Amino acid sequence: MTASYTPGxxxxxxxxxxxxxxxxxxxxxxxxxxxxxxxPQESSPEVRFVREMSQHHAQAVDMATRIRxxxxxxxxxxxxxLDILLSQQEQIGQMRGWxxxxxxxxxxxxxxxxxxxxMGMAAPAELHRLDTLPVGDAERxxxxxxxxxxxxxxxxxxxxxxxxxxxxxxxxxxxxAATQSGEIRLMMQMLAARGAKPLPPPAAAQPxxxxxxxxxxxxxxxxxxxxxxx
Numbered sequence: 001m002t003a004s005y006t007p008g009x010x011x012x013x014x015x016x017x018x019x020x021x022x023x024x025x026x027x028x029x030x031x032x033x034x035x036x037x038x039x040p041q042e043s044s045p046e047v048r049f050v051r052e053m054s055q056h057h058a059q060a061v062d063m064a065t066r067i068r069x070x071x072x073x074x075x076x077x078x079x080x081x082l083d084i085l086l087s088q089q090e091q092i093g094q095m096r097g098w099x100x101x102x103x104x105x106x107x108x109x110x111x112x113x114x115x116x117x118x119m120g121m122a123a124p125a126e127l128h129r130l131d132t133l134p135v136g137d138a139e140r141x142x143x144x145x146x147x148x149x150x151x152x153x154x155x156x157x158x159x160x161x162x163x164x165x166x167x168x169x170x171x172x173x174x175x176x177a178a179t180q181s182g183e184i185r186l187m188m189q190m191l192a193a194r195g196a197k198p199l200p201p202p203a204a205a206q207p208x209x210x211x212x213x214x215x216x217x218x219x220x221x222x223x224x225x226x227x228x229x230x
Contacts, residue, residue, distance in 0.1 A: 039102045046169045047104060049160045050095040052119075053176070055110050056156065057088040059121050060149055064088075066130040067142040077139055077190065080183065084146070087179065091172065098168070120152025120202035136194075143191045144199045150180040150187075155204035 040046040064085040072078055096106050111119065122145045130138050130145075157173035165173075191198060 040104075040166065042104065042108070045159050046166050047099070047102070047108075049156065049169065049173070050098055051106075051108055052111055053153070053156060054092050054095045054106070055116075056119060056121060056149070056153055057092050059127075060088050060146065060153075061085050061092070063122065063127065063130060063142060063146060063149070066127065067138060070130075070135050070138055072135055072139060074139060077142075080186065080190075081142070084183070091176070094172065118152070118203040119156055120148040120150070120204065122149065140191065140194050140196050143187045143194075144196065147184055147187050147191070148199045148202055150184050151205040152202045153180050155202070 061084070064081040068078055068081045068085070099106055111121075117123070126141070126145055129141055132138075133141060154177050157177050160169050160173045161177075188198065
């Protein structure tokens with residue numbers, strides 16, 4: 001049977017085409033009026049943030065994978081671990097994509113061991129305990145380590161929240177801060193339900209010592225070296 005033509009169908013098609021053209025025109029104007037940003041260079045705050053946060057995220061993915069591999073019956077904890085694993089793995093891919101678009105390698109100078117500790121990252125011995133402790137103790141340790149890890153991440157986003165930062169980087173930094181703040185609150189409740197207390201917050205999440213500015217701290221804690229191995 002041949003489909004019949006109706007004037008109504010023609011009007012709807014014309015309207016949809018007009019809407020599509022209008023949307024395309026609006027997007028084109030928005031792109032034309034949007035500020036142009038030069039590609040970030042090696043020394044830029046964007047590149048430093050992306051590389052260090054990728055390294056930081058990689059350990060969170062590692063910790064979440066370790067605890068999910070244990071024989072846990074806590075569905076909430078397993079769900080939190082899975083959310084962290086999936087969301088931070090996706091963000092790693094996003095940040096690596098930016099580095100590729102910027103014509104820069106994924107690697108480069110990574111965090112030193114001391115700087116990693118300041119940003120709440122776990123030591124190799126702490127990661128090993130997630131595999132070897134009894135399940136209940138490992139879950140408690142996971143919550144303690146991940147809370148401290150998230151506190152470090154929230155401190156890490158601060159340098160790229162201000163003006164002059166590429167908008168996509170600033171948007172991701174805000175997303176990380178909001179998401180991980182909510183996860184900290186949930187994990188604090190889960191830890192309290194287990195009768196345990198959080199670890200002291202990392203140095204980066206604490207007020208700087210009097211007379212020591214950010215530049216001095218950066219010069220003291222950041223150095224050369226490869227990426228942290230997990």
